Amino acid sequence: MVEKRDVQPGTLALMILKTLEVLGPLHGYGVARRIEETSENRLKLNYGTLYPALLKLEQEGFVTAEWGQSENGRRAKFYSLTPEGRKELAREARHWQETADLIASFFALGPERS
Amino acid sequence: MRRIRRALARVGATLGGRRAADDELRREMEAHLEMEIEANLRRGLPPDEARRQALIAAGGLAQAAESVREERGLPWIENLVADLRYATRHFGRTPLATLTMILVLSLGIGTNVVLFTVLSSLATLPAPGIARDASLVRIRGTLGVEGTGNLQERLLSWPEVEYAGRTDLGLLLGLPLSIVVARQVAAALRWPLTSSPLLGVAIGAVVLAVGSLAAWLPRGAPARSIRSCACGRSERTAAAGSVGAETGGVAGRPPPSDDLADHWQMQSQVQVLWSTQTRKQPGQLHPCRHSKIVHPGSDGQLGQKVVCPSQVTWPC
Numbered sequence: 072m073v074e075k076r077d078v079q080p081g082t083l084a085l086m087i088l089k090t091l092e093v094l095g096p097l098h099g100y101g102v103a104r105r106i107e108e109t110s111e112n113r114l115k116l117n118y119g120t121l122y123p124a125l126l127k128l129e130q131e132g133f134v135t136a137e138w139g140q141s142e143n144g145r146r147a148k149f150y151s152l153t154p155e156g157r158k159e160l161a162r163e164a165r166h167w168q169e170t171a172d173l174i175a176s177f178f179a180l181g182p183e184r185s
Numbered sequence: 186m187r188r189i190r191r192a193l194a195r196v197g198a199t200l201g202g203r204r205a206a207d208d209e210l211r212r213e214m215e216a217h218l219e220m221e222i223e224a225n226l227r228r229g230l231p232p233d234e235a236r237r238q239a240l241i242a243a244g245g246l247a248q249a250a251e252s253v254r255e256e257r258g259l260p261w262i263e264n265l266v267a268d269l270r271y272a273t274r275h276f277g278r279t280p281l282a283t284l285t286m287i288l289v290l291s292l293g294i295g296t297n298v299v300l301f302t303v304l305s306s307l308a309t310l311p312a313p314g315i316a317r318d319a320s321l322v323r324i325r326g327t328l329g330v331e332g333t334g335n336l337q338e339r340l341l342s343w344p345e346v347e348y349a350g351r352t353d354l355g356l357l358l359g360l361p362l363s364i365v366v367a368r369q370v371a372a373a374l375r376w377p378l379t380s381s382p383l384l385g386v387a388i389g390a391v392v393l394a395v396g397s398l399a400a401w402l403p404r405g406a407p408a409r410s411i412r413s414c415a416c417g418r419s420e421r422t423a424a425a426g427s428v429g430a431e432t433g434g435v436a437g438r439p440p441p442s443d444d445l446a447d448h449w450q451m452q453s454q455v456q457v458l459w460s461t462q463t464r465k466q467p468g469q470l471h472p473c474r475h476s477k478i479v480h481p482g483s484d485g486q487l488g489q490k491v492v493c494p495s496q497v498t499w500p501c
Contacts, residue, residue, distance in 0.1 A: 098213075098216065098217070098220075099213060099214075099216075099217045100216070100217040100220040100221060103217075104224075115242070117242065117243055117244025117245070117249065118214055118217065118243045118244060118245075118246060118249035119244055119245060119248050119249035119252045120244075120252075122210070122213075122214070122249055122252070122253045123249075123252045123253050123255070123256040126253055126256050126257055127191070127256055129194075130190065130191045130194035130195065130256075130257075131187040131190055131191050131194075132187065132190045133187075141216075141220070143223070145216055145219060145220065146212075146216060147213070147216040147217075147220070148209075148212075148213045148216070159187075
């Protein structure tokens with residue numbers, strides 16, 4: 072059994088933005104399910120984590136929300152990416168990539184021979 | 186930019202009220218839960234178990250709603266408003282107690298305001314009879330004690346007391362002194378309350394206030410008009426300040442012996458700050474010297490003889 076981890080703060084917003092970019096407008100359940108699937112169930116996402124993050128993104132203007140019909144006829148609140156959100160995603164993705172590269176180059180160091 | 190947008194959104198959410206937003210959040214979470222349950226049913230779980238699993242995954246709906254609320258508006262303002270509402274309701278339910286509270290508080294505040302206003306005007310304004318004009322000078326003195334003995338053992342002459350009462354010195358000396366007095370009084374009356382130092386200070390402050398009032402009120406105009414600094418000059422020379430007044434009563438006990446009295450011989454340098462109209466530079470030093478404390482006087486009181494060097498010129 073894989074140990075489920077809580078989402079690290081700051082990373083969830085990026086995951087949500089990326090999920091919305093890939094899948095288009097999506098309700099909270101869809102976002103949570105998708106993130107859990109993408110992480111191969113290593114992450115668990117309860118409401119208390121997900122909804123404050125969605126709200127924050129909405130307040131920052133990176134996503135918009137409106138009520139609509141889900142695929143099985145249920146009314147749900149759908150979140151979609153705004154142009155601002157797209158830009159933020161690109162910016163943040165670049166930032167994370169740089170950080171990851173930086174750390175990777177440190178881990179790649181072998182024992183020094185002189 | 187995002188911060189500004191977010192702050193605006195939060196203010197908007199606070200102004201918009203939380204009921205509608207809470208309602209929407211509840212519906213959103215319910216939809217989420219239903220979808221989760223449906224998915225669990227599709228996986229072949231029995232209905233009860235499907236619901237249980239969905240609730241476990243949700244991780245506490247009330248808690249989640251609270252987390253969202255904290256992010257949504259400005260919780261401290263909302264809490265404040267809620268507290269105010271609660272207080273208002275409560276006051277409305279107990280009008281008599283509320284009225285009592287208001288009366289007590291306003292009486293307390295009013296008394297304080299009045300007392301401090303009176304004290305402030307008495308402590309900062311010249312006494313009646315002395316015009317606040319250019320002829321008024323301000324005398325600042327440094328009282329140096331020659332010989333042995335500490336400050337507490339030294340008796341203050343009445344002019345000094347008068348002088349100190351009108352300056353910062355009075356406040357500096359007065360508060361600790363009156364605290365001491367208050368503590369003595371309280372101890373004599375066996376008040377148990379004086380174990381608290383704060384209370385001691387409070388009592389001291391009250392004693393100081395009352396004492397200051399008592400010291401100021403009975404004094405009429407003539408007593409306040411100080412004659413010259415024993416230089417034989419006219420009234421104009423020292424309109425305010427009393428260092429160097431020829432005689433006066435003595436506060437405290439009389440000195441036990443001549444020797445000690447000699448120790449108390451003191452020099453006081455009086456700095457006279459002339460007003461602009463006299464066209465003198467401020468900060469002139471006037472070496473007015475108390476030559477000796479003469480005691481006891483004919484009326485049983487101590488007096489001071491003040492000698493001024495003749496070359497000192499007063500702008501009379």
